[in-house]
Amino acid sequence: MASTTVGDVLPTGGRVFTSIPDLFFIPEFVFGGLVWMLVASTEVVYKNPMGWVMFVSVFCFVMTTLWFFIFLCGANRSSSWPTMDVGYHFVATVFYLSASVPLACITVLQGQVLALVSGLNSDFLLEARKIYKLHIAAVVMSYLATLFYFMHTIFSAIRWKRS
Template identity: 85%
Template sequence: MASTTMGDVLPTGGRVFTSIPDLFFIPEFVFGGLVWMLVASTEVVHKNPMGWVMFVSIFCFVMTTVWFFIFLCGANRSSSWPTLDVGYHFVATVFYLGASVPLALITIVEGQTLPALALVPGFNSNLLYKIYKLHIAAVVMSYMATFIYFVHTIFSAFRWKRS
């Protein structure tokens, strides 16, 4: 009877692109990068939670890149890697959820104050509507990134239990 070894649990090289939890690296890059770009394309006001959103999106993008290359290069051979994989993706999920909620709140407040600001004579409401639309897109991408990291965490936890 064959026993389960670490080689069977964590993929390396090209198998990263075919294994179920690790296949989510690509959508994590896409949605996380979009959050980063959409928030960065607007003005980040001081004392605004957008700074936290930027930190989370950049941190998770960089760490996911590092994590992806560790898996791709095959440096994930020790027995602690399944636990670290679940831990990292859980932290990324909590971070993204903690960034998505304030981002949605800011966007809701912007949407409620926009009609009143549009009535002010000489005020450039087109720019505010553009920023508002970018924030709506950032909220959607942020929640999608949260969901993708959550699904990756669940499948990584299943893999961790098998190891």
């Protein structure tokens, strides 16, 4: 019976770009970075929920970058890395889900307020509509980032079970 070693389970170097769970690093970068940029480009009126969204997007972007470079450089050789991989991506999934829901709620409330004052045609209203559209895009990107972190968690858990 052949034993499975960590070297067979976790990719290093260029193999990071060919293994299924680790291929999700790229969309996690893209969508997480877009959430960060879209929320940062608007005026933060609702400080607490939007602050949490900013924290989650920046934290996950930085940690995913570090995680990616650890895998790319081959520093993931110990037997605890598959467990830490599942743990990190699970935490990132929970964080993004906990940020996506309030962001969507704020966006829905903002849309309802804009619908009430839709008869007005002022510069303020035009700016508010622009911010509303940016928040809609941020909500979509946030849920896509949540989806990719979730898929990464599932495939990392399958890989962890094999190790």
